[in-house]
Amino acid sequence: MVTTMLEVKSLSKDFGGLQVIHDLSLSVTPGERRVILGPNGAGKTTLFHLLAGTLKPSNGEIFLDGQPISTYDAVKRARLGIARSYQKNNLFETLTIRENLMLAAAAALGKSTHMFKDTSKHADIRQRIDEIAEQVFLEDQLDQTVATASYGNRRQLEVGLALATRPKLLLMDEPTSGVGPNMIDRFHRLLEQLPRDITVLIIEHDMDLAFGVADLITVLNFGEKVFEGTPTDTRGNATVRDIYLGTGGDHA
Amino acid sequence: MFYQTKLRSITLIAALIFLACYASFGSYFAREIVVEIIILAILAISLDLCAGFGGMVSLCHGAMMGVAAYGFAIMSAKLGWPLFPSALIGLFAAVVFSGLVGWVTSRTNGIFFIMATLAFGQMAYTFFFKSRWLGGDDGFGGISRFDLSMIGLETNDSLVFTYIGLVILLLAYGLTAIVMRSGFGRTLSGIHVNEDRMKALGVNTAAHRAKAMAFSGFIAGLAGIIAAQHTLYISPELLIWTTSGEALIVVILGGLGTLVGPIIGAILLVLMKHEISNYTDYWHAFIGLVLIFTVLAGGRGVFGQIEYWFNKLTQKHQSTTKPHGDDHA
Numbered sequence: 001m002v003t004t005m006l007e008v009k010s011l012s013k014d015f016g017g018l019q020v021i022h023d024l025s026l027s028v029t030p031g032e033r034r035v036i037l038g039p040n041g042a043g044k045t046t047l048f049h050l051l052a053g054t055l056k057p058s059n060g061e062i063f064l065d066g067q068p069i070s071t072y073d074a075v076k077r078a079r080l081g082i083a084r085s086y087q088k089n090n091l092f093e094t095l096t097i098r099e100n101l102m103l104a105a106a107a108a109l110g111k112s113t114h115m116f117k118d119t120s121k122h123a124d125i126r127q128r129i130d131e132i133a134e135q136v137f138l139e140d141q142l143d144q145t146v147a148t149a150s151y152g153n154r155r156q157l158e159v160g161l162a163l164a165t166r167p168k169l170l171l172m173d174e175p176t177s178g179v180g181p182n183m184i185d186r187f188h189r190l191l192e193q194l195p196r197d198i199t200v201l202i203i204e205h206d207m208d209l210a211f212g213v214a215d216l217i218t219v220l221n222f223g224e225k226v227f228e229g230t231p232t233d234t235r236g237n238a239t240v241r242d243i244y245l246g247t248g249g250d251h252a
Numbered sequence: 253m254f255y256q257t258k259l260r261s262i263t264l265i266a267a268l269i270f271l272a273c274y275a276s277f278g279s280y281f282a283r284e285i286v287v288e289i290i291i292l293a294i295l296a297i298s299l300d301l302c303a304g305f306g307g308m309v310s311l312c313h314g315a316m317m318g319v320a321a322y323g324f325a326i327m328s329a330k331l332g333w334p335l336f337p338s339a340l341i342g343l344f345a346a347v348v349f350s351g352l353v354g355w356v357t358s359r360t361n362g363i364f365f366i367m368a369t370l371a372f373g374q375m376a377y378t379f380f381f382k383s384r385w386l387g388g389d390d391g392f393g394g395i396s397r398f399d400l401s402m403i404g405l406e407t408n409d410s411l412v413f414t415y416i417g418l419v420i421l422l423l424a425y426g427l428t429a430i431v432m433r434s435g436f437g438r439t440l441s442g443i444h445v446n447e448d449r450m451k452a453l454g455v456n457t458a459a460h461r462a463k464a465m466a467f468s469g470f471i472a473g474l475a476g477i478i479a480a481q482h483t484l485y486i487s488p489e490l491l492i493w494t495t496s497g498e499a500l501i502v503v504i505l506g507g508l509g510t511l512v513g514p515i516i517g518a519i520l521l522v523l524m525k526h527e528i529s530n531y532t533d534y535w536h537a538f539i540g541l542v543l544i545f546t547v548l549a550g551g552r553g554v555f556g557q558i559e560y561w562f563n564k565l566t567q568k569h570q571s572t573t574k575p576h577g578d579d580h581a
Binding site for chain 1: 434436438467
């Protein structure tokens, strides 16, 4: 029996002399919501690149659902069930929201290579589009072109594209980056309503949201894990407070 | 993304009826012009699926067409095979050639893709140009047309041949339209818009682009088979890069990424060429001016511009009658 969805063993990444991730180990159980905290430059987004396969690690191993995936490229990892939403919108700008979701659903359902049937008429693709649109609150915006959609809607679609592939592991890089307080409530609801068969890793700067959804919190600083614990433990931890309040590293 | 709209269907049918009438009521020379249009239109549809939908501006489509023509001519005229199997082998050769070019170039974009396809096209051109067995730059003749006498068609009759050409043009359009609406075609559009995100969704974009080139080679190959049977003779001129350039002009003139546009573009280009060359030797200059105007006017092409206006009109109409939620699929 596999009790971990994601297992990271002493992962390191350096760019030349710069060590961005250093000897990082993580273990995430199936269905868990794990929040990754850390100041700018802590290596959070680099960690996501390493997990998604868009960067190659300098050292260490990654296992998804017990399977070693370190040598796989991004396409293969996506097919194994890793999906990612980006900190900066990375959408199909000239297409409609429906078409965006259609592409993701077709890819996930193995229909990207079907040559003869009209994708927009596949019953299972249409169903998936409706389902995801409801999950990310975009039911009424489906026929809008992405380039003309509001920033908030685009952030929702960013998550929707990742969800449409029905991933095992969802990597969300600051889903609320740049959105207002109303929108943050909306994302809070969205995260709470996500099915529990999806394991979620979230990089988040909004503390209410982070502490609200997290089962466990991992704090990174200078590419190393400095703390891991429940939201309550994290709130009371002196190291974490120092990092966030910026008293520097001289407390030790 | 491709949708077979009513406007596109109507324009397609109107164009085919126009060509049929032009051939029926015109002289032998008019039929020659229509066949020239058919060949160019099929080649341009094949290029549109790469350039308009996949963002792959290829300069080896002439070579893709020429490989099919040579494959067909070698098998039938040189090796004495029956005509239909020879045509299939010609098409197969074009698919293999295009798939190979697509596979090698699948990780290049923009100017590098253009240069790489240009190089492959010119390599194929040089190969046939240098081959003594195939007549070098003179090419060779002795090619025959399909024998369709069992269904009562005399293909050596210029009008019958033109009609058959029109049917093949319709088939080429239909097949391309179906594939562009499929998961394969829509994913190709997605790769064009944002290749990185498509990879993150688990699509092997390099393989996808190579397959699109191979399919495009099949369509271009149809034009090659018609070209060889039309003149009963082939030469390396079919493969030269200016043939690809002309197809690109046709696609841009008619409307990139519309599939109907290439047919309109081919009609306009060939008719302009023949009409204006009656008056002046400088017809190239005139076509050049038309092309510059097309590009400066928004780059939508003739059909693309009409479609743009039409959509604007109907959207205005819809917004006054239906408030929202109209399904355009």
